[in-house]
Structures are given as structure tokens and as C-alpha cells.
Amino acid sequence: MTQPTARTRRLNGLRPTLEDVARGSGVSKSTVSRVINGEGKVRAEVVERVREVVAELGYVPNSAARQLVTRRNNAIAVVASQPQNRLFIDPFFDLHLRGIRKELVAHGAQPVLLFLEEEEEYPRVGDFLGGGHVDGALLFSLRACDPLPGMIERLGLPAVFGGRPLVRGGETLRECVYVDADNRGGAREAVRHLVSLGRERIATITGPYDQEASAVDRLDGYRDVLLDSASPELIERADYTRQGGAEAMAALLDRRPDIDAVFVASDLMASGALQVLRERGLRVPDDIAVVGFDDLAPIAEHTDPPLTTVHQDIEGMGRLMARLLFSRTDDPGAPEPSAAEPGALSSVVTPTRLVARHSA
Secondary structure (H helix, E strand, C coil): CCCCCCCCCCHHHCCCCHHHHHHHHCCCHHHHHHHHCCCCCCCHHHHHHHHHHHHHHCCCCCHHHHHHHHCCCCEEEEEECCCHHHHCCCHHHHHHHHHHHHHHHHCCCEEEEEECCCHHHHHHHHHHHCCCCCCEEEEECCCCCCCHHHHHHHHCCCEEEECCCECHHHCECCCCCEEEECHHHHHHHHHHHHHHCCCCCEEEEECCCCCCHHHHHHHHHHHHHHHHHCCHHHEEECCCCHHHHHHHHHHHHHHCCCCCEEEECCHHHHHHHHHHHHHCCCCCCCCCEEEEEECCHHHHCCCCCCCEEEECCHHHHHHHHHHHHHHHHCCCCCCCCCCCCCCCCCCEEECCEEECCCCC
């Protein structure tokens, strides 16, 4: 039987220590620490040698000790003000969370998912966020006037928002960093496309515009193009679900059977709208052209007909949220720059583009 080397042998099966790694690598403990923490100024051959010894020994850093030194938990709260069941059946949220998770993994951080469905859950989440368990928070799908941004500000916890947070009157919450898509510009492009096809009675199925900024912006983009012809009877509000889109489409057809196009503010709602159009015996795009928003491949590429829609980089937006957050937490002792200071973090609005398929 092969005997263990001096480098890998441990007495009494004790857990390997930083000193063991340093001894086996022939370097100092501080050098080992710099390699493990990913700090620079260590020669490549030394990094490789230390990592080999770490793997051979099965060394695992003492997370409690590291936390005392770095004041970091390597955990990030991912907070969603949505029912948990909706998050896991909606492809949008799946892509968003996938992007967040990839970036957290790349930074060696663990996501902690927190769901808010009822108003009485806010104190519990606030207590957790203020308890020193996480280094920062990523928050998305917040409702208008949601108390979470105010809680985050009082706690002084670094945070980045997914989507533009709303306050009363449709204004953006100040003093916050967010990542959003160009919802208004994308909606304008969608409606202009329908106009270019010669459609004259263009309806829209919106999201909950009294709750979410994306719904407000997409409705505004629709109105930007149609101006006075954007009659209230051509606008139907829904809830970003397939069933909501189906019910809204049925209501529009009952009220205005002469419509020849519809811009639907999400692909999931558009799939429900297409189902109703088939049931009513209407041909797409011959009788009614349909454009969605999101470009969710599992939906847009498999509807009948395939859906023309506005693309937004949903997974990339999730990754960008996490990157912005890490830029705020890399130096926990540094003061937050004010918006007027050079180097202050800015919110990011990512571009959108129309993807033409067969529904319009």
C-alpha cells in the first residue's frame, strides 16, 4: 500500500490547518491566506503549488475566523415581493435568478432567497436583513410604495434593485441603484412595428401599472406612438400571467371586435392571448397581429405562430445586479459616495430590440 507523504499525512485524523498548507507549500501563512482569498501579488507558480496542497489535504478555510477578519458573510439576500409559486413557474424569474446565481458563485457568495407574500412578513424579513447575516441584498419585483427600500436605507445595507422602484405618483425612488431594461423604448419599437404593417386599431394588454414600473413604462411607450388614437377602450390591464393575458384578450375582443393588432406587455400574457384568438377562430397575424415583450425562448419560439417580441437580456440583468452589488460591498468600511461625487454608482438601463417572428 502506498504510504501517505509528509505533505498529506495528518496525525489522529485532525482537520488540516492553514499552517499545514503553508508547511506543505513551502511558503508563509500570509501567502497561503492571500492565495485562498484571491488577492493579487502572488506568483502564478506559487498560487498553483498552494492550490495543489489545499486539494491534497482537503483543507477548508475556517469561515467563522474569516468572517471575524473580513467582516464578510459571503451571503447575499435575494428578496422578491412575489408569491413563491409564481416565481418558480414564470420563465422570466427563472432567468433572472439564474443570472444572479451565476455571478454570486463567481464571487464565492451564497444566495439566501427570501419571499414576501403578505404584509405581516415584512418585519420578519427586516429583522433578518438587519441581523448581520448577509453582506447585501438584491431586490426585485417590488410593488409601488413597497416598504422594503425604506427598510434597506434605514439598515444601511448595500442593495441593488431589479427594476425601477416606484413611489406614489409613478416617480422613481431616489437614492437607489437599480438595473432595468428600456421598457418604454422597447414598447415604442413594438408598436411602431405594428403601425408599419398597416395596422390601425392597435390594442394593448398591460401589466399592473399601479404596481410595477415596467408596466408603467410599457404603457407609456404604447401611448408615445399612438398619441390620440390610444383610446382607453383599447387598453386592458392584466397581471403578467398566462391566465391574465387570456382574460384580457377576451375582454378586448368583447369590447372592440374590430381590433387588428395587440401589443402584449409580456410573453407569458401573449401566450394566453394567442390561445383566446385561436378559440375565437381568428388568424394570427392575418386577422390580428400580436407582439409580446421579454423574448422568453421557451414561450416565444413555441407559440402558434412563433411570437414576435421585444428582447431584453434577462439573465444578463441578473448578473449585472450582482456585479453592481459587489462593487458596493468589496470595501465594507468605505463610505457610500453621494450621487454628486465622482465614482458614484449609477443605475443601469439595458437596451432592448425587436425580434420578428411570425405573429406580426
